[in-house]
Amino acid sequence: xxxxxxxPYRPTIHFTPTTGFMNDxxxxxxxxxxxxxxxxxxxxxxxxxxxxxxxxxxPDLLHWTDQPIALDETGAGEAFTGCAVMDSHNASGLFRTPxxxxxxxxxxxxxxxxxxxxxxxxxxxxxxxxxxxxPVLDISSNSFRDPQVCFHKPTGRWVMVVAKSRLHxxxxxxxxxxxxxxxxxxxxxxxxxxxxxxxxxxxxxAVEGGGTRWMLxxxxxxxxxxxxxxxQYFVGQFDGxxxxxxxxxxxxxxxxxxxxALQVYSNMPDAEAVSIAWLGNWQYAQELPTxxxxxxxxxxxxxxxxxxxxxxxxxxxxxxxxxxLRDTPLACPAGRLAAGESRQVSLPQGRAVELCxxxxxxxxxxxxxxxxxxxxxRFIITFGNEGGEKLTIGFDAFSGQLWLDRSxxxxxxQPFFTGQFSTALAPDDRHFEIRIVLDACTLxxxxxxxLAVGTALVFPASPLEFLRxxxxxxxxxxxxxxxxxxxxxxxx
Ligand code: FRU
Numbered sequence: 001x002x003x004x005x006x007x008p009y010r011p012t013i014h015f016t017p018t019t020g021f022m023n024d025x026x027x028x029x030x031x032x033x034x035x036x037x038x039x040x041x042x043x044x045x046x047x048x049x050x051x052x053x054x055x056x057x058x059p060d061l062l063h064w065t066d067q068p069i070a071l072d073e074t075g076a077g078e079a080f081t082g083c084a085v086m087d088s089h090n091a092s093g094l095f096r097t098p099x100x101x102x103x104x105x106x107x108x109x110x111x112x113x114x115x116x117x118x119x120x121x122x123x124x125x126x127x128x129x130x131x132x133x134x135p136v137l138d139i140s141s142n143s144f145r146d147p148q149v150c151f152h153k154p155t156g157r158w159v160m161v162v163a164k165s166r167l168h169x170x171x172x173x174x175x176x177x178x179x180x181x182x183x184x185x186x187x188x189x190x191x192x193x194x195x196x197x198x199x200x201x202x203x204x205x206a207v208e209g210g211g212t213r214w215m216l217x218x219x220x221x222x223x224x225x226x227x228x229x230x231x232q233y234f235v236g237q238f239d240g241x242x243x244x245x246x247x248x249x250x251x252x253x254x255x256x257x258x259x260x261a262l263q264v265y266s267n268m269p270d271a272e273a274v275s276i277a278w279l280g281n282w283q284y285a286q287e288l289p290t291x292x293x294x295x296x297x298x299x300x301x302x303x304x305x306x307x308x309x310x311x312x313x314x315x316x317x318x319x320x321x322x323x324x325l326r327d328t329p330l331a332c333p334a335g336r337l338a339a340g341e342s343r344q345v346s347l348p349q350g351r352a353v354e355l356c357x358x359x360x361x362x363x364x365x366x367x368x369x370x371x372x373x374x375x376x377x378r379f380i381i382t383f384g385n386e387g388g389e390k391l392t393i394g395f396d397a398f399s400g401q402l403w404l405d406r407s408x409x410x411x412x413x414q415p416f417f418t419g420q421f422s423t424a425l426a427p428d429d430r431h432f433e434i435r436i437v438l439d440a441c442t443l444x445x446x447x448x449x450x451l452a453v454g455t456a457l458v459f460p461a462s463p464l465e466f467l468r469x470x471x472x473x474x475x476x477x478x479x480x481x482x483x484x485x486x487x488x489x490x491x492x
Contacts, residue, residue, distance in 0.1 A: 006290045008463055009411075009441040013325060013352045013486050014279065015064050015297040017054060021046045022295030023285065024146075024199060024261035025276045026053055027070075027084030027104055029125070030268055035061050036125050037276065037297070038070055038104075040081060046294040047286050051078035053106070055125070060321055061274070061300035063490040070128055071106065071119060080114070081146040081199055082106025084125065085158070085178070086267045092178045094120045094131065103178050104128055105160070107145040108135065114145045116162060118179065137162070137173065137181045144171075146199045149178070150266065155240040159184075161200040161216070168193060170200045170218060172243065185242040187216065191232045191250040194223015199231075199261040202238065205273045205315075207305045213246070213313060214238040215273075215305070217253070219261050221282050225252075227416055228283035229260035235305065235313050251315055255423035256404055256445075257281050259298055259455035273303040274320055279442055279455060283416035288441075289459055296442055298455055308451055309426045316450035319437060322354060326484040332467075334481040342470035345483065347383070349463055352439035352486040355381070358479040360431045361397030361471070377430070377474030383438060383464040391438075391458055393445060397430040397474065402447055404454050411459030423452045438464070439486070 010016060020043045027038035034057045041054030053071035056064040071079040082105050090100035102121040107114050115135035119128035137147070143165040152159045152174075160173040160181060168189035173181040188197065199219040204212045216234045224230030231253040236245035253259055262277040279296040280288075288294050301317040308314045332345045339362075347353060361377040368375060377397040384390040392405040407419025425432055425448050435446040438458075445454040467483065 006292050009290050009459065011296055011352065011439040011442050012350075013062060013439050013488060014299060014442050015056060017041060017293050017295060018066065019046070019292050020044065021048055021286070021293075022054060022278075023048065023280065024081045024278050025263045025297055026081050026106065028263050028276060029084040029086060029102065029266045031086060031102060031124055032267075034059055035265070036084060037064065038084065039297070041069070043069060046291065051080060051109075053079050053104075057125075060324070062321055062325060063488055067126065070125070071104065074108070074130075076117075076134070077108040077110035077113070080107035080109040081261065082116075083148045083263070083266060085149050085151070087178060091176060092120070094179075095122070105136070105147045105149055105178070107147065109145065112142055113140075114142055116147045116160075131179070136179050143167070143196070148199075148201045148263065150202055152238075152240055159202065159240075161202045163197045163200050163218075165196040165198060168197050170197065170216065172241070187243050188218070190245070191218065191234065192220045192223050192225075192230065194220035196221055199263065201262065201264050202243065203264045203273055204238075204271065205303055205305050206271075207313065208316075209307075213305055214243065215315070216243050216245075217262050217264075221260065224257060226255075226257040226421060227418055228257060228281040230254070230257070231260060231262045231277060233315060246313070249312060253277070253315060253317070254453055254455050256421040256454040256456040257418070258457050259453070264303075275301050275303055275317070277455070279457065281416075284414045287414055288457065289412045290441075299437065299444060306449070306451065314451055317453050318446055318450040319435070319444065322437070322486070325486040325488065326354065327487050330483045330485065332481055332483045334478040336475065336477055337469065337471035338475045339471055339473060342468055344466050344468045346466050347464060348485045349465070352437065354484045354486055355436040355438075355467065355482070356434070356484075357481045358431065358433040359395065359476050360479060361395070361476045362474040363430065364398050364474070375473060377476075378472040379432070379476050380470040380472055381436070382468040382470070383466075384468060385460065385462050385465045387462050389460045389462065389464070391443065391460070391464060393434070393436060395425075395432045400425050400427040400429055402432070402452060404445060404456060406443070406456055406458050409459055410461035421454060421456070423454065425452055437486070
């Protein structure tokens with residue numbers, strides 16, 4: 001729907017619902033030909049409630065086609081978060097052919113009860129039929145939700161992770177037919193505590209350089225160090241029964257606050273680990289300054305584990321396939337910027353842009369008095385407009401930290417919509433590499449090859465018209481610099 005005020009905020013390459021309210025991604029599955037994105041959806045109003053499963057399909061995770069609603073709210077409750085898997089050998093016995101089909105497992109939620117339900121699709125995920133003997137898993141709880149299921153090859157059975165939200169635990173179950181589930185173990189409380197544990201995901205992820213580890217993602221809401229909703233992760237081993245973390249480290253998928261309820265794709269060729277998260281935060285999701293629709297998804301992200309400077313394994317996320325959307329880069333020269341110097345280029349209007357750059361800031365000046373830490377060497381990236389609004393991403397070379405500041409944008413204010421975030425990059429490294437995707441009301445930052453990721457909603461009152469690069473306190477050399485307008489190659 002083209003409501004005038006909403007137009008400038010509607011992303012062009014991120015998935016958004018045409019109307020209504022969207023939160024978590026659900027049922028992320030590759031069916032052998034296309035990718036499915038189901039999502040928590042209120043089709044009636046741009047507020048959370050009356051939750052259905054919305055649906056879109058894509059050949060590449062970037063070009064999405066809207067599909068009819070897949071799961072309705074029923075007398076048994078709303079269709080809360082869940083997953084979809086390909087039951088390709090008809091292990092469930094619920095399909096008429098040996099090739100099986102798609103199975104969705106999700107939570108039916110009423111104010112008094114949350115239990116896990118099953119639905120089958122005989123037409124590749126277009127429509128679902130509810131299993132006659134639902135629920136398939138019910139522990140008489142009203143905080144038991146968000147099942148995610150993966151096939152565990154070594155034990156030859158399906159494994160479900162599901163949140164006992166208020167107990168701050170993730171329960172593990174196993175099944176050979178997706179219908180009958182046996183309790184295996186419970187994980188937690190562990191990591192951030194917060195109010196509710198939600199949307200767990202278990203996946204085996206490749207370690208760069210060889211091998212794999214298991215990752216358990218747990219969304220916490222509210223309770224994030226940055227406020228509100230956050231996705232945390234643990235790295236460890238899954239032995240078919242129990243998840244054993246390697247250590248007590250809690251990873252966060254994001255240093256800002258708008259990437260929640262991360263879910264991983266099921267049935268990916270070559271076991272590629274790909275995720276999509278809801279680009280939002282419950283603290284302000286229902287008050288965003290759009291009127292006909294609310295909610296966006298992150299870009300699809302490839303996930304690997306990488307050893308960082310501490311020797312520990314950390315999640316690295318990069319946007320998947322984005323290079324296929326790149327248009328001719330805009331003229332934007334690399335080279336030297338002396339301390340205090342800046343360079344500015346115009347931004348194309350109404351387009352998503354990707355900025356890729358690598359920068360080395362000059363050494364800290366020699367001959368400083370002992371204890372004098374007063375000098376800074378900062379590289380500042382500003383997306384701004386003539387009205388004085390600016391969105392800033394900056395690198396402080398002498399402390400090896402990155403910041404993001406959305407507080408000088410005037411389109412939205414709310415007590416929880418905090419403006420400034422920061423993260424540590426590799427210390428003692430004056431060099432940084434960054435990819436920034438700015439697409440209307442969405443900003444995604446990937447630094448240090450994806451080890452530091454910041455996802456933020458941004459609401460300028462007027463369009464951002466220019467990009468300014470500035471060296472402050474010390475000179476800097478821009479080794480490489482590319483600014484691409486991004487375009488869809490297929491119509492929606
Ligand atoms: C997470 C969540 C889930 C729940 C869904 C309801 O954002 O609260 O726990 O299933 O949203 O829409």
